[in-house]
Amino acid sequence: MRTNPVWRESLDVFFGEAEGFGAYVYPIIILAPVEFFSLYLPSLDAQMWSGSASLFKVCAVTALLLIAYFALRVANQEFAPWRFRSIKTWTREQGQSLSSIAKGQLAFLTLHIAFSIFLCSPLLIWAAAIARTPADRMAGTMLLVFFYALSYSVWGLLTLVLWERRAETRQVFIRCFFFVLIIVSALFYLPLNPVAFLVAYLGRQELSALTILGRSWSANTVHFAFHIGLGGCGFVLYVLALKRQVAA
DSSP, rough: TTTTTHHHHIIIIIISSSTTTTHHHHHHHHHHHHHHHHHHSSSSSTTTTGOOHHHHHHHHHHHHHHHHHHHHHTTOOOOOOOSOOHHHHHIIOOOOHHHHHHHHHHHHHHHHHHHHHHHHHHHHHHHHTTTOOOOHHHHHHHHHHHHHHHHHHHHHHHHHTTTTTOHHHHHHHHHHHHHHHHHHHHHHGGGGSSHHHHHHHHHHOOOOOOOOTTTOHHHHHHHHHHHHHHHHHHHHHHHHHHHHHHHH
């Protein structure tokens, strides 16, 4: 991967030139006040350091939404888009294969999500300590955030390939995609919603099973099958769009 030019370009833009600074700073700027006010606003008395049992839930949900949203934006190349070469430039002028482009973009997206979680982890660990959240639940939460962010953000790569020269269309689509998916999943079947599932996971609550044609499916099975299918579908469409772009 070190020799992959698509991977190196993203590293240079985001870390060498610090053009992607906002993708890492904004989530922390938002998460920190949310954690502070969640802890201090309910009661500013002598017991304030005991914290609320829901503090980690609030922070975890906030981190989930922020990391997934900014991962979509990073995949969509909304940060310093002028610094990235187009797909046609990579294939025709640089001689890169479809596989090389896909590996480079997916590898950097995975690194971005992992690094975002790492940056938010001090605030999440602090909230978990105050709320007395078990270590296994805290670790499970970070894995869930990584899983959700990757499942959603691959659709940002798809829009990048489909509408490479139509930045405004891409931006509108991924925002609608993210917020509509969050809302519709809650309305259609609550356990599909990542926020509801994360809250239930932290609260050790059992979610209702889904019954279809007399057959019952556990909420966990339906939830993970849906998100794996969502991410897999986005990945397949992304690869097909890349092939079409290369063949054009």
